[in-house]
Amino acid sequence: MDPKSSSTEISVEFPTIFRIYKDGRVERLKGTETVPPSTDPKTGVRSKDIVLSHESGLSARIFLPKLTDPTRKLPLLVFIHGGAFVIESPYSPLYHNHAALLTSEANVVVLSVNYRRAPEHPLPVAYEDSWEALQWAAAHSNRNGPEAWLNDYVNFDRVFVGGDSAGATLTHHVVHRAGVDGLSGAKIVGMILFHPFFGNGKLDKLLEVIFPECNGLDDPRVNPGKDPKLGKIGCRRVLVFVAEKDFLRDRAWAYYESLKKSGWGGVVEILESEGEDHVFHLFNPSCDKAVALVQKVVSFINQD
Template sequence: MDPATSNDEIAFEFLPLFRLYKDGRVDRLKGTEIVPPSTDPTTTGVRSKDIVLSSESGLGARLYLPKLEDPTRKLPLLLYIHGGGFVIESPYSPLYHNHLNSLAAQANVVVLSIHYRRAPEHPLPAAFEDSWEAIKWAAAHSNRNGPEAWLNEHADFDRVFVAGDSAGAALAHHVARQKGVEGVSGVRIVGVVLFHPYFLNEERDKLLELIFPTSGGLEDPKVYPGKDPKLGSLEAGRVLVFVAEKDFLKDRGWSYYEALRKSGWSGVVDIEETPGEDHVFHLFNPSSEKAVSLVNKVVAFMNQD
């Protein structure tokens, strides 16, 4: 066989997201576009910059700071974790940059949008480990002596929110769950927002079989919280789950909602189903009436006492 041809042999493909070749190469078929941070806040008043959280693992983030009406006032901190099947997208894509730039402005929160290691080059649980490292990195600023000035000067570590969409929602849940189980001093998670979460259900999931070969399947709390005996340990007083009527993941979001309600957890969980819409529609069509309504609910969630 021609060596050039053998290099193009496909080991696995999950359309429309990516192809994995037998020589280890990965072609990401979408979610690769990037935009620079906003150093000149001419529209929303939000500034952003790219930072490194760990030079060892490569964990990075895009940090957003809204317009400071009162520079002495501390603002809630939102740890945001992007979706993309654990494989594609990044905090630097236009989808996420525009969404979080807008959310930072409307909710008046500091946003830490993390760039975790992606599968299949870095199989799960790498993304879970990076998400957990991110909240610990943020917590290191609670004494106002961390490596990032924006967090030292402007973040309120007693009002921390964790949010994510799709695969990022599974990672966000994991952060709040681990915080409740293991604890991290210096930060208090008060709320969790899950947009169209990607958890396992009773069906076989070929993607997760590839990118999480060490998973415990339906017994693994990272991807299937419904059977997690420590689900009730989740740290947060409030959880808001969004699902969409036409989303193939809708039932998984409802199952999570029901499991959390029955877990013995002492907080309040709400769920909102958007009629007539598909997976993460609010990212692809942010100016639509339903997307605006969804974001307004998130803003209200983060600003209620």
Template sequence: MESSAKAVAHDFPPFFRVFEDGTVERLLGTETVPPTTDSFTGVQSKDVTISAETGVSARLFLPKTASSTHKLPLLIYVHGGAFSIESPFSPAYHSHVSSLVAEANVVALSIHYRRAPEHPLPIAYDDTWAAMKWAATHCRCNGPEAWLNDHVDFERVFVAGDSAGANIAHVMVRKAGDDGLEGVKIVGMVLVHPYFGNDRPDKLLDFVFPTISGPNDHRIYPNKDSNLSSLGCNRVLILVAERDWLNERGRTYYEALKQSGWGGTVEIVETEGEDHVFHLFNPNCDKALALLKQMASFFNQV
């Protein structure tokens, strides 16, 4: 291919490489699928533009049971991929969120934030917050998107994400605790195999977040956040995998949140014998189906 003849300036396998002319080659997560109506579950999906100026968009999912007489919880989902690959339109994420919608009977907004390295952090945080504020404009049933106006109960909003997306999800709920999100009540947050920093050097993190304020930046290191008790929801579920290199970081977050003085309830569940985001690679295995049901049960708690 053409890129193989160009000089590589920065190489971060298996995610991306940057060439000396500034072009970026993503090594994973570039395949996309269109929105559709799932023939088995009846879940519908469509794509929406949130900001024409920045290009921030999302994929909306609506369960088969949706009606004008009974409003449903809203799941705001943030995909993973080292802040740099994948999207809501990737086959794995489209399938995962669609399955969550069918299992939990929720409406979902899966956010397409701008990705590093072309758009380094904190841009992904800013884009996701902009998408959440856009969603909140529908709380009085007069926003630009009919599915949100007609089918969402904004008193029952959940935020979830995996890996880097779980990091973004935390930052969003923490920001909601400080700044509020008018018309929206964030009931709970699910962090799946979350990425948070540790004390070891991380060249990829330094590259995708060049303005990070060091090891005390609580967006990456929430255990260093002296105001973690301000987290803007009442319930948190943390899912970790036994063989995941990020397992310890999820557990550190769990302990930090418990000790912060936050008044909510937090639970951590480990999947034995599995690796990082195994449920995306093997969604039909028994343990992936169990994870899906754990998340759906969390969303359905009163």
């Protein structure tokens, strides 16, 4: 066989997301554009890229708001991006801009996690990376960690974890794990799930490819509403966003109902954006409903 033809022959394809060629090469069909870290001239938000583990290559982009009182310690938001566990990164324009907006509006330090993506790194690698990133951040509570912005500016009694779509799946996982296993050095106050991917019965083929050890769409790792230990979640406040036209909407509502019945002692809110689709706020951040969504996040983070 001509080696050139084998290098262009497709083994698996998920239109608009990615394809795998028979020679093992992976091609992402979107979400590959990146922007460098920067200082925003309008808001004063600064960002920089950091390595969390030289061994695995786990990295992140960290965002710092304009400091009006350098002695004041700020909440920390550990943010985990979406993209079907396969596309996008903290360095893509969508997620850089979103993290910078949350940093400025909520006056928080944001650690946007660059977990290793499938299919090159099949799940549950992203779960482990996200948990490692949260532990890495919490280890700065002694003010002697490798990242000065965390040492100098973060109140580790006010840590939040948030993410959208697949990132919301990872967010739930790490906050739940913190409740089960404990998290040294930091107190998770709240969890924010933007349009979470908890399955909908139609993505089983994708999971077969990127999560071969998954036990189906009711596996608690992808559908935590089915987890008998759901009530052990490691925070006391949860905010769930859903969108009316989102194909993942029903499972998010089911998660909300399951959490209320789980025996967990916290408070969960759910807010639905009428007439909107999946992660609309990333693509149209200036629309009224996206602005309202961000302001709800600001209120959630800054309430006592």
